[in-house]
Amino acid sequence: MEPTQPDDLIGRMQADDLHAFEEFFNTYKRPVYTTALAITRDPFLAEEVLQDCFVKAYRVRDRLQPDRSPLPWLQRVAINLCYSRFSRRKSLAEPITSIISNLVVDLGQRPDQIVESREILEVLQRGIDSLPPKQQTAVILYYLHGYSLAEAAEIAECNVGTMKSRLHYALKALRARLPVERRLPAGVPLRVVE
């Protein structure tokens, strides 16, 4: 999952080598950008976060440790920047890109299946947006990026048990948002209260 770090990249960056910094950016831009995009759901905002994150990395390059991957730190900075911008904006408008993607219909499936799966995905997207920031971060790190529990915990600055707990509560909250007939096990019949 983690991109391999070229030899002595941070050391060269610390010696004010701009080519090394460009290499550093190209190595780590994708995971940082996807994290920001997954949280903000806005490509422009995600790019702003990406720029802020790498500018900050350049300014504090002397404090980066050459023998350790900078990715956990970069992810942490990106996540913090995303949520600090969220708190300023308070509410997010639905981005144009998601509206367009919702209008595009996959003609390879039956219409009822398409409607059902799109409905569930919509519910889940809204559910992810409504999660508390810590649970949202846990879900993105673990299920989107595929970090291990230990790696996700390191990025989120918590222990593994806390990370498990956050994931558990996030899934519980998402499950509660699903339609009732999808939450019940198949063997349990629905009771109609008259």
Next chain:
Amino acid sequence: MSCARVCRELLELSRFGELDVRSAPHIEHLVDCRACRDVIGLDRALVQQLRVALQARIDGASPSSAAWDGILRRTQRPEAGLSAWFRRRSALVLSRLRTATAVSATALAVLIASSTQVGILQQHAAPSPRPQSGAGERFERQSLLAEARDGYLRIAASETTVAYVPPARTTDPEAFMIHPSNPGLGSADSVSSSPGQSVTAPDAHIVVIRASVPADKPDSIERPTADTTAAPWQPISIPTGKPS
């Protein structure tokens, strides 16, 4: 094994990829229990849908090529703003603090070194015979401070006169403990009545306490004389009253 427990444990094991041979009882239960199977199946389906939903958020997205130019431009610009000022300032303060810490640590070390006196202790040529206690046949009693520092520090015994004023009522427990007429005090080394003293004063009693004074500083301490004839004891007349 109850369904609730199996579901709870299996959910955790399957979510975090921790299924192993120890999970065999859970799997056996799962084979027979349809309800548990559905719960676990629904959780897996939820996770699968969640991955799809998350992937849909970032599908095909990558930062534009202008992102690097923007970063490069910003890094070449001198940093401005309060945070930049604070960062520069904190770096300066930290560097000064480092120097100040080094200087103060050196000064402290010099101070400690200059006030420390190193002496060589000489060993005894022959140990003095020690009185043995009642159980001395089996254990040798360790002498205390005077022996431990013998040759360097000796304990000199002196007698200090202390006037004790008895309280109005003799039932006071403290008075009972210290009163020289109490026979329980007779054998104590630390408290005894002076042999030449009269304890007939109506309002005051004399208690003599042996005080330990270091022998290496005999002049610095005003030592009361044991000879009470040189400085005759004058009983103090202190009015007795109700204790506050």
